[in-house]
Amino acid sequence: MLDRITPPLAQPLTTRRLPGYTTTQLSNGIPVHLLQYGTVEVAEVQLVFKGGSAFEDKLGTMQFMASNLKEGTNQRTGQQLAERLDDFGASIGTDADGEYVAVGLSGLTRHMPETLPLLKEVVMTPTFPEEDFELMKHRTLQRMEMMALKTAYTARREFMRLTYGNQHPYGAVFGPEEMKTLMVEDIRACHAEYMGLGNCFILAVGRFDEEAMLQELEKGFGTESASGKVTANSKAADGLIQSASGRHYFEKEGMQATLRLGHLGIKRKHPDFYPMSVVNTILGGYFGSRLMKNIREDKGLTYGIYAIWFADKYAGHFAIQGDVSNNKIELALTEIRKEIQRLIDEPIPEGELALVKNYLLGKSISERESPFQLSNLLRYSLVYDISFDQFDQKFDIIQNLQVSDIQRLAQQYYRPEELLEVICGKL
Amino acid sequence: MINYETFTLTNGLKVIVHQDKNIPKVVFNILYRVGSKDEESSRTGFAHLFEHLMFRGSKNIPKYDTPLQRVGGQNNAFTSADVTNYYLNLPANQLETAFWLESDRMLELGLTEEKLETEKEVVINEYKQRYLNQPYGDAQLRMREMAFKVHPYRWTPIGQKMSHIAQATMEDVKDFFYGYYAPNNATLVVAGDVEMDQVHRLTEKWFGPIPNRTLKKHPIDQEPAQEAARQDTCHGPVPHPAVYKMYHIPAHTDPHYYTFEIIAALLASGTNSRLYQKLVKQQKVAMSVSAFSWQLHDPGVMSIDGHVAEGHSIAAYETAVQETLNELQNTTEADLQRMKNKLEAGHVMEQTSLFQKALNLAFSDTLGDVRLANEVVNRFHNVTLNQVKEAAATYFVPNNASTLYYLPEQRQSLNV
Structure with a gap:
């Protein structure tokens, strides 16, 4: 009799290194x-x-x-x-x-x-x-x-x-x-x-x-003249950042309201970029994330809710976004905050961390499938001055993260007291 | 050229295997031949709701996503009028997990009343987010109802009414499952870094024990030929008038179908296209314009949609569309060849994606012949100039057209 309850033996995740250029x-x-x-x-x-x-x-x-x-x-x-x-x-x-x-x-x-x-x-x-x-x-x-x-x-x-x-x-x-x-x-x-x-x-x-x-x-x-090198610096390098927090309403007609919550994060070259991407994936970066489970699967409040850990060359930000019915805004906000706090207060179960790591590694394999994807990866590495190897090293960085790292990172980088809440809908 | 091998289990499951060892990954694509056209008119949106329920656990596996994500896999699905398609991406050495998961949910679902209720809420939220809370979002729903009067294509996969989704019961769900989710109603494509004998062995092991089922398939009422022009007007919170024109065209399985794909490309693919040049660039009567076949299995529709530019009349827009359609009679051999080259190159570019290849194989099989996946380019090349002109003259006529005018709320008439 076929055992349909026990999952097939999981194989260790391996990947092929990116080709050199x-x-x-x-x-x-x-x-x-x-x-x-x-x-x-x-x-x-x-x-x-x-x-x-x-x-x-x-x-x-x-x-x-x-x-x-x-x-x-x-x-x-x-x-x-x-x-x-x-x-x-x-x-x-x-x-x-x-x-x-x-x-x-x-x-x-x-x-x-x-x-x-x-x-x-x-x-x-x-x-x-x-x-x-x-x-x-x-x-x-x-x-x-x-x-x-x-x-x-x-x-x-x-x-x-x-x-x-x-x-x-x-x-x-x-x-x-x-x-x-x-x-x-x-x-x-x-x-x-x-x-x-x-x-x-x-x-x-x-x-x-x-x-x-x-x-x-x-x-x-x-055979053309290679002139016109730009010497000016990006204005983002030393631009002044002024960040607001607290709740901001924007009235708009519609059946649903869009919520966008977040605050500043870190720049792309920061050594915690990949580790923090893992933490953020746990919160709201994939279909099985805590936000999706709570707000979509358990409560049916939304079709989708996501957390983004975005890092640009000189600064980055954290953002959560989702559309909910106008009369469910408060409930959704409370639950979102609960999920952030839970990552700060409680260690993540081993199994959940292992799952997210594998999910991200598997996804990375898919992100290097076509030459057009590779072309953009290579451009990214050259513009952002990140070695092309880093897309391979990322695998080790993710694999080595421990339960204690996740909580420490969440405590360090999520700042619920500073959250900006943008709410656009009919209040 | 997509290489592949096929075999069929005794329970009727059709399997197509495509080997590509470029990266250590597999795409596991399972297509069920059931879509919104199989729904009853009082229970629309059901195939799509069902697609959602398929992710709510099966007989022996309480959670679908978790074990897949644990081995580095991702998945998604979509429901069209004709099919429901589920696909998984996973590292090549985790292939068996896909077989385990997909065979269990083909075997039996593990649904509860509670899961059904929550999922209905999710789908109703999707309905609102994608169709009701977007400018022009419900145009698609209205277009279906205008173009089709008899065929179940008259409603979209999301459903005709939100209330149909809210009314779904456990009994409906079970009925639907055993009527359509069966090995003898599915095509499985496994593509990527795999071996033929490995796929053969795993398919026998996991899908072999599932019995074939009596399908609930019923004959579908076919749409009679349209005899007179149809027009309708609706109002909504939108900034500009939009005009949606629909023309009936032959079925995807008809050899002449490819003529219409070429016509759609001539009309609106890229900035060299005729509608773009005339309506947007030269006459400036449209802000944007598009033309495409809805790619339905049964005789379908090609639509021409556009947003009327500020300061221009709807009449001027419509005249320009009709002129462009008439001017298809001026198509030259060079124009035709250009579109063929373009469609061929597009087809080659698609082959850099494993998922696209898997989907092409599955669709081709569903259209009746898996060989079609490698025949498409020839079908384009076989289209002649005369066929293009004849098709244009026969099909793009007022009696074969339905027109939906979508106007801003404050604007009560079509005249400026």
């Missing part, structure tokens, strides 16, 4: 990082520039500079560019985050020779047509009107503003006011200042012939 440079000195990954013949090439929202004078400049890159180049209109990319089933994506601006080309490896010149055009000779910029601005404003109706949107914005204050770039969330004042001249100037090839590094990840890839990159970018 090679670093070289083009003849004009642009650093190039090549990483072979996966079996499918696809590739992603990214140009990553020092810049991003933590460098801007006017909020949204970097983001709109990046998203307008594809609206046209000296050689073709935005539509012609899109058509040419479609011919090869390739795509160019742009991304402006706090500390970088990235422009990436992804597609079939065999079409890289035809599509890399398009990436070059987009980065080096965008025309930023005023008409297209104005249209994007207009559409963004219209979309924001819709977003403003959502409780989650307002709650997030207010939470960030109250957590970091008005003086720090991390506290500023782009909104309609900022959109209205942004002009096409701003993004043209931003491009001139930040998008010089001397201000970027290149990474290529996927399945390709390294020689051939390097040749293509050299042909496209190696």
